[in-house]
Amino acid sequence: LLFPLASPLNDEGKTLKSIKASFSNVANVLLDWDDVHNNDFCSWRGVYCDNVSLSVVSLNLSNLNLGGEISPAIGDLKNLQSIDLQGNNLTGQIPDEIGNCVSLILLDLSDNLLYGDIPFSVSKLKQLELLNLKNNQLTGPIPSTLTQIANLKTLDLARNQLTGEIPRLIYWNEVLQYLGLRGNSLTGTLSPDMCQLSGLWYFDVRGNNLSGTIPDSIGNCTSFEILDISYNQITGKIPYNIGFLQVATLSLQGNRLTGKIPEVIGLMQALAVLDLSENELVGPIPPILGNLSYTGKLYLHGNKLTGPIPPELGNMSKLSYLQLNDNQLVGGIPAELGKLEQLFELNLGNNNLEGPIPHNISSCTALNQFNVYGNHLSGSIPLSFRDLESLTYLNLSSNNFKGSIPVELGRIINLDTLDLSSNDFSGPVPAAVGDLEHLLTLNVSHNHLDGPLPAEFSHLRSIQIIDMSFNNLSGHIPQELGQLQNIVSLILNNNDLRGEIPDQLSSCFSLASLNVSYNNLSGTVPPMGNFSRFSPDSFIGNPFLCGNWLGSICDPYAPT
Amino acid sequence: QVVARRRLGGPGSSPPTCRSKCGRCGPCRPVHVPIQPGLTMPLEYYPEAWRCKCGNKLFMP
Numbered sequence: 001l002l003f004p005l006a007s008p009l010n011d012e013g014k015t016l017k018s019i020k021a022s023f024s025n026v027a028n029v030l031l032d033w034d035d036v037h038n039n040d041f042c043s044w045r046g047v048y049c050d051n052v053s054l055s056v057v058s059l060n061l062s063n064l065n066l067g068g069e070i071s072p073a074i075g076d077l078k079n080l081q082s083i084d085l086q087g088n089n090l091t092g093q094i095p096d097e098i099g100n101c102v103s104l105i106l107l108d109l110s111d112n113l114l115y116g117d118i119p120f121s122v123s124k125l126k127q128l129e130l131l132n133l134k135n136n137q138l139t140g141p142i143p144s145t146l147t148q149i150a151n152l153k154t155l156d157l158a159r160n161q162l163t164g165e166i167p168r169l170i171y172w173n174e175v176l177q178y179l180g181l182r183g184n185s186l187t188g189t190l191s192p193d194m195c196q197l198s199g200l201w202y203f204d205v206r207g208n209n210l211s212g213t214i215p216d217s218i219g220n221c222t223s224f225e226i227l228d229i230s231y232n233q234i235t236g237k238i239p240y241n242i243g244f245l246q247v248a249t250l251s252l253q254g255n256r257l258t259g260k261i262p263e264v265i266g267l268m269q270a271l272a273v274l275d276l277s278e279n280e281l282v283g284p285i286p287p288i289l290g291n292l293s294y295t296g297k298l299y300l301h302g303n304k305l306t307g308p309i310p311p312e313l314g315n316m317s318k319l320s321y322l323q324l325n326d327n328q329l330v331g332g333i334p335a336e337l338g339k340l341e342q343l344f345e346l347n348l349g350n351n352n353l354e355g356p357i358p359h360n361i362s363s364c365t366a367l368n369q370f371n372v373y374g375n376h377l378s379g380s381i382p383l384s385f386r387d388l389e390s391l392t393y394l395n396l397s398s399n400n401f402k403g404s405i406p407v408e409l410g411r412i413i414n415l416d417t418l419d420l421s422s423n424d425f426s427g428p429v430p431a432a433v434g435d436l437e438h439l440l441t442l443n444v445s446h447n448h449l450d451g452p453l454p455a456e457f458s459h460l461r462s463i464q465i466i467d468m469s470f471n472n473l474s475g476h477i478p479q480e481l482g483q484l485q486n487i488v489s490l491i492l493n494n495n496d497l498r499g500e501i502p503d504q505l506s507s508c509f510s511l512a513s514l515n516v517s518y519n520n521l522s523g524t525v526p527p528m529g530n531f532s533r534f535s536p537d538s539f540i541g542n543p544f545l546c547g548n549w550l551g552s553i554c555d556p557y558a559p560t
Numbered sequence: 561q562v563v564a565r566r567r568l569g570g571p572g573s574s575p576p577t578c579r580s581k582c583g584r585c586g587p588c589r590p591v592h593v594p595i596q597p598g599l600t601m602p603l604e605y606y607p608e609a610w611r612c613k614c615g616n617k618l619f620m621p
Contacts, residue, residue, distance in 0.1 A: 201609070202595065219571070225609045225610070226595060226608075226609060228607055240571075241571075243572060245573070248607075248608055248610050249607040249608050249609065251607065264571050264572075267570075267571055267572030267573070268571075268572060268573050269572065269573055269574045269575065270573035270574055270575050270576075271573075272608040272609070273605070273608050294575050296592055296608070297605065297608075
């Protein structure tokens with residue numbers, strides 16, 4: 001049976017052929033757009049027609065790795081209701097002619113490489129409900145004429161290079177639900193008009209260059225569920241009226257906000273995420289924040305907060321992230337934090353906290369990261385820390401902790417980082433630390449540890465960094481350390497290690513940084529393998545060590 | 561689509577009650593769900609909103 005004589009394509013079919021012609025990389029994905037073998041273009045991949053009129057109503061060519069450009073011919077498809085070209089490699093500009101597709105309800109060109117301006121003609125699309133141009137390379141302003149699209153519900157222009165101000169007219173839209181402008185270079189201020197968006201639930205201008213203050217009338221934005229104005233240059237105080245918002249996420253981080261944290265925030269129990277970090281906030285953490293018993297994430301780090309950590313924070317029973325680091329907080333760590341059974345990350349680093357770690361902290365059995373780096377904390381490591389079985393990151397460095405390193409730390413089997421450096425720990429390093437098979441970084445430097453370097457450390461099969469420098473370690477460097485196949489950095493300087501450098505270390509092929517200087521090592525630096533890459537600085541200060549450097553006891557440069 | 565309820569007359573908010581928001585499905589409880597704003601850097605968290613959950617199904621509060 002022969003093919004019936006193909007009838008010629010009608011105008012829409014020809015238009016589709018023009019569209020294909022301006023794409024590239026079509027060989028496989030648009031194989032069936034071939035009128036020679038099949039002129040029923042309504043059956044072509046991604047083409048959907050109206051049953052009655054047989055006119056193209058939908059074009060869905062998302063995620064097909066298409067290159068090339070969008071043909072201006074697309075404007076001839078007058079009955080198109082939906083264009084979805086997201087997730088390709090389309091380049092060039094958005095053709096002005098797209099404004100002729102007057103039936104469009106959905107236009108999604110996101111995740112491509114489109115450049116140039118957003119054409120003003122888009123505002124001719126009176127039926128449009130969704131406009132998604134995010135993640136392209138679009139420049140120029142947001143056309144203020146977008147406000148002429150009365151039905152627009154979703155406007156997502158995030159992750160482009162748009163400049164200029166957010167047109168105030170855009171806020172006078174009662175049907176807009178989603179406004180995504182993050183990751184552009186928008187300037188100007190937040191207009192009080194933004195609260196005219198009475199149907200909006202998602203407001204996101206994160207990562208632009210907006211300046212000025214948060215409008216006093218912000219509390220009128222009562223439909224907002226998510227308010228993200230983070231990473232701009234917003235100044236001034238957080239207005240009291242923010243307490244009238246009904247948001248689940250309030251992200252103000254990375255601005256230049258000043259003044260105190262308003263107490264009224266403690267009444268916003270609908271908050272799931274409160275992020276005020278990386279601003280210039282002063283004053284105390286209001287104890288009333290403990291009232292936020294449904295909040296999962298509280299970020300106040302990177303401000304100039306003073307005063308104590310309120311024990312009331314222990315009432316935030318849903319809290320999984322608590323970051324108060326990099327402030328000027330004083331006083332002790334409240335034992336009440338031990339009530340936070342869902343706490344996953346606790347970061348109190350770089351404050352002026354003092355006193356011991358309350359043993360109640362070990363009731364936070366979900367704890368994964370514990371960081372109190374850079375305070376004035378004292379006392380010893382609570383033995384109950386062994387109950388923190390989920391812990392992967394433990395950083396107690398740069399405090400005044402003393403006592404011995406408890407054997408029980410060897411039971412926190414998921415640890416990948418153990419940093420006890422720059423404290424007053426004394427006694428031997430427990431061999432049980434060698435049980436931490438997932439450990440990547442071990443830093444016990446700058447303490448008063450003595451005893452030997454445990455041969456059991458050879459069981460640390462994942463370890464990349466061992467720093468035990470500036471202690472009083474004695475004995476030999478165990479030859480078993482030659483089994484450490486992932487070690488990059490072995491820092492043992494300024495101890496009292498004796499004996500020879502074991503030849504076995506030359507089989508640690510990933511070892512890039514070695515420092516055994518200022519010990520009492522003797523013998524000869526292994527002449528083979530990776531040792532050729534270490535400079536004399538790795539070995540100096542060992543009077544009886546023989547090597548290839550000036551001043552060594554077997555100094556090759558010495559006059560004979 | 562106002563999710564949380566305004567306390568009469570003053571500031572403050574509460575999570576949704578989710579009373580009869582899951583159709584015939586029960587129990588219907590408020591949960592936090594991440595809202596993914598497109599391509600996100602690995603270290604950024606997603607914003608979160610409240611939804612009502614019954615079994616594996618989410619409903620608008």
